[in-house]
Amino acid sequence: MSDTTRLSLFEAARVVARRDFHAILFSRAFFFFLLGPLFPIIIGAMAGGIGGQVQRDANTRLVAVAMSEPDAQAMVEARARLAPQIGMALPELGIASSAEKPEAILREKGRNYIAVVSGTPGEPQLTGPQDSIDFWRGPIALIAAEARTGTVASFPAVRENPVETSVAAQRTDRIRTAQAGQLLLFLLMMLLAGMVLSNLVEEKANKVIEVLAAAIPMDAVFLGKLVAMLGVSFVGIAVWAVAGGAIALLAGNALPQLPEPALGWPLFIAFGIVYFAMGYLLLGSLFLTIGGMAATVREVQTMSMPVTMAQLLVFFLAASAITSPGSPLEIGAAMFPLSSPFAMLARAAQSEALWPHILALAWQALCVILFVRFGAMIFRRRVMKSGKGGRARKPRFGRARSA
Amino acid sequence: MTRPPADGHRPLAIEARGLVKRFDDTLAVDGVDISVPEGAIYGILGPNGAGKTTTLRMLLGIIDPDEGVRRVFGNDRPHEVAKLIGYLPEERGLYPAMKCDDAIAFMGAVRGLPLVEGKARGRELLEGHGMGHAIDRQIRQLSKGMAQTVQLLGTLVHRPKLVVLDEPFSGLDAINQGKLETMIRELALGGTTVIFSTHVIHHAERLCDEVAIIAGGKVPYAGSVDVARDRIPAQVRLETRTGEGLWCSALPADTRHDVKASGSHFWYFPVPESGIEALLKPLIEGEAGILSLSIERAGLHDAFVEIAGEAAARALREGSAEGTGQ
Numbered sequence: 001m002s003d004t005t006r007l008s009l010f011e012a013a014r015v016v017a018r019r020d021f022h023a024i025l026f027s028r029a030f031f032f033f034l035l036g037p038l039f040p041i042i043i044g045a046m047a048g049g050i051g052g053q054v055q056r057d058a059n060t061r062l063v064a065v066a067m068s069e070p071d072a073q074a075m076v077e078a079r080a081r082l083a084p085q086i087g088m089a090l091p092e093l094g095i096a097s098s099a100e101k102p103e104a105i106l107r108e109k110g111r112n113y114i115a116v117v118s119g120t121p122g123e124p125q126l127t128g129p130q131d132s133i134d135f136w137r138g139p140i141a142l143i144a145a146e147a148r149t150g151t152v153a154s155f156p157a158v159r160e161n162p163v164e165t166s167v168a169a170q171r172t173d174r175i176r177t178a179q180a181g182q183l184l185l186f187l188l189m190m191l192l193a194g195m196v197l198s199n200l201v202e203e204k205a206n207k208v209i210e211v212l213a214a215a216i217p218m219d220a221v222f223l224g225k226l227v228a229m230l231g232v233s234f235v236g237i238a239v240w241a242v243a244g245g246a247i248a249l250l251a252g253n254a255l256p257q258l259p260e261p262a263l264g265w266p267l268f269i270a271f272g273i274v275y276f277a278m279g280y281l282l283l284g285s286l287f288l289t290i291g292g293m294a295a296t297v298r299e300v301q302t303m304s305m306p307v308t309m310a311q312l313l314v315f316f317l318a319a320s321a322i323t324s325p326g327s328p329l330e331i332g333a334a335m336f337p338l339s340s341p342f343a344m345l346a347r348a349a350q351s352e353a354l355w356p357h358i359l360a361l362a363w364q365a366l367c368v369i370l371f372v373r374f375g376a377m378i379f380r381r382r383v384m385k386s387g388k389g390g391r392a393r394k395p396r397f398g399r400a401r402s403a
Numbered sequence: 404m405t406r407p408p409a410d411g412h413r414p415l416a417i418e419a420r421g422l423v424k425r426f427d428d429t430l431a432v433d434g435v436d437i438s439v440p441e442g443a444i445y446g447i448l449g450p451n452g453a454g455k456t457t458t459l460r461m462l463l464g465i466i467d468p469d470e471g472v473r474r475v476f477g478n479d480r481p482h483e484v485a486k487l488i489g490y491l492p493e494e495r496g497l498y499p500a501m502k503c504d505d506a507i508a509f510m511g512a513v514r515g516l517p518l519v520e521g522k523a524r525g526r527e528l529l530e531g532h533g534m535g536h537a538i539d540r541q542i543r544q545l546s547k548g549m550a551q552t553v554q555l556l557g558t559l560v561h562r563p564k565l566v567v568l569d570e571p572f573s574g575l576d577a578i579n580q581g582k583l584e585t586m587i588r589e590l591a592l593g594g595t596t597v598i599f600s601t602h603v604i605h606h607a608e609r610l611c612d613e614v615a616i617i618a619g620g621k622v623p624y625a626g627s628v629d630v631a632r633d634r635i636p637a638q639v640r641l642e643t644r645t646g647e648g649l650w651c652s653a654l655p656a657d658t659r660h661d662v663k664a665s666g667s668h669f670w671y672f673p674v675p676e677s678g679i680e681a682l683l684k685p686l687i688e689g690e691a692g693i694l695s696l697s698i699e700r701a702g703l704h705d706a707f708v709e710i711a712g713e714a715a716a717r718a719l720r721e722g723s724a725e726g727t728g729q
Contacts, residue, residue, distance in 0.1 A: 006486055007515050023500065214464070
């Protein structure tokens with residue numbers, strides 16, 4: 001034992017962090033934590049597959065041609081001639097009977113037409129919902145004009161002069177990187193903050209919390225718990241990085257590539273890790289405060305729901321600010337503690353300036369300290385009011401109401 | 404760190420003056436004064452809900468008082484002397500997945516004892532208390548009594564100078580209660596100050612040098628157990644064969660008379676100021692048939708009734724019955 005009569009804040013936090021780190025690392029919860037990222041990937045893939053199938057089934061690009069047989073044929077051929085130049089802008093065409101009324105064709109089940117073009121190429125008539133008419137009027141007129149002339153239009157060859165990127169393309173690319181970084185940050189933080197919350201609730205259920213509260217400051221308990229979970233998350237990230245690296249090596253160029261961020265990959269990843277740590281510490285301390293106030297798991301769920309929703313809003317705020325760097329919205333998102341890590345990571349993807357990051361990290365660190373202290377204060381005020389259950393009790397006699 | 408002396412002799416391990424704690428609109432503790440000399444066994448005695456746990460939590464710095472001051476080893480911030488204190492809360496708490504020696508080492512570590520040393524001491528303590536077979540067992544695999552012993556050992560592993568035990572006897576069977584009493588006496592013999600709360604008078608009576616009687620959030624009495632008992636005059640207990648005779652007029656006016664099924668007559672009265680010698684002559688000459696005669700000192704329970712009132716004593720008795728499962 002050292003000569004002093006108490007542990008320092010950081011020594012005490014280290015004792016708590018060490019215990020929690022070992023306990024979580026060798027628990028089943030950590031195994032599921034490692035599997036965590038698989039769930040969004042699997043769900044995303046499934047949702048994408050289902051969405052694609054639905055899209056194919058729905059096919060909102062199919063327009064029926066209800067003209068005489070030669071005219072219909074001319075329309076189909078005209079579309080085929082135009083397709084190599086402006087294929088994506090053209091509707092797909094299906095031939096329908098000209099004897100049928102367009103309204104009847106549109107009502108016909110199983111054929112799935114979005115509109116019907118009837119009449120002749122010289123005088124085409126488009127039948128369908130107003131928004132479909134608005135959308136397809138131009139392309140149908142183009143096809144009809146091509147069908148009417150019946151000649152093969154010749155297009156001049158366009159010489160290609162590719163450059164690496166343009167300002168606009170670079171900006172768009174970096175937005176993609178920023179979005180990917182923000183999304184990853186958000187998912188990780190929510191996963192961890194939930195874990196740290198259940199960890200504290202478990203501690204309260206075990207009644208260990210009073211032993212800790214009597215020995216060390218509650219700030220140290222909070223800090224220790226946050227740091228332990230952060231350590232666990234770094235282990236998890238290391239495992240995921242190794243697994244991801246292996247997959248990337250195996251898959252090679254088959255994987256989608258993210259554009260390089262403004263600060264370059266090494267610095268962007270470093271900032272990503274630091275902003276993740278800050279964001280997690282901020283959200284985690286909020287969740288710990290909730291865990292400190294709640295007595296049961298049900299209370300935790302009830303109380304954490306608004307915070308989760310608020311965090312979602314904060315994420316959307318930071319995400320929507322990506323496209324307007326330097327705007328009041330983006331600066332606000334960078335200054336508001338809970339959205340700051342998201343906004344600043346997006347900056348790291350889009351801007352080469354370093355000083356805003358140093359400023360933001362200092363601000364976020366200050367907020368972490370304030371959040372932890374506030375959480376510990378609330379905890380001390382709301383918990384341990386009485387001998388059992390942390391609530392003031394009904395009196396047995398006299399004025400005393402609680403032991 | 405200053406050590407205010409207690410009555411000019413022993414320094415105080417704990418000193419509290421005018422502690423007040425409110426929870427919302429509830430007044431839990433109302434002006435508690437306590438002085439615990441170093442090396443004493445000190446009991447905080449009161450019924451459930453009297454304010455014992457809240458008082459202990461304030462003394463330990465778990466919660467802060469709304470008013471008043473408390474000093475532990477002369478320090479008004481108890482966490483500053485955390486390494487000198489061991490605390491067993493009323494609601495026992497251990498990590499279920501931890502092994503016994505790890506649990507003890509962890510409890511020592513939060514009080515500043517290095518983990519390796521704590522683990523070695525934990526193994527020693529477990530073996531010394533007949534739990535050597537459980538060293539590598541997880542807490543969740545232990546019985547309630549064994550887990551409670553582990554927590555108590557964790558409270559002591561860093562060899563604190565002050566041990567605070569909140570209702571330490573609750574949940575223990577008679578044998579383990581006896582073991583705990585022995586352990587508390589041994590700690591005090593070694594110079595450790597022990598302060599414990601209880602709602603069972605017998606534990607306080609058997610163990611404590613001093614007590615604080617707490618009722619309704621107030622401390623109507625704090626001091627020596629002997630002085631508390633001496634507040635009530637010693638009682639004479641006389642057993643006679645007959646219940647009538649001229650000798651009866653020699654007994655004090657406030658004598659209580661009781662007849663047992665055996666036919667014996669029992670007479671209870673305070674020791675007269677002149678002593679009992681003057682009574683003996685009329686009893687013998689009047690052929691009262693003295694079967695037994697004793698002078699009995701008042702118990703702590705009587706003192707408690709006298710000090711805290713009948714309502715508090717009734718609550719204490721009810722609490723004791725609940726606590727011992729009677």
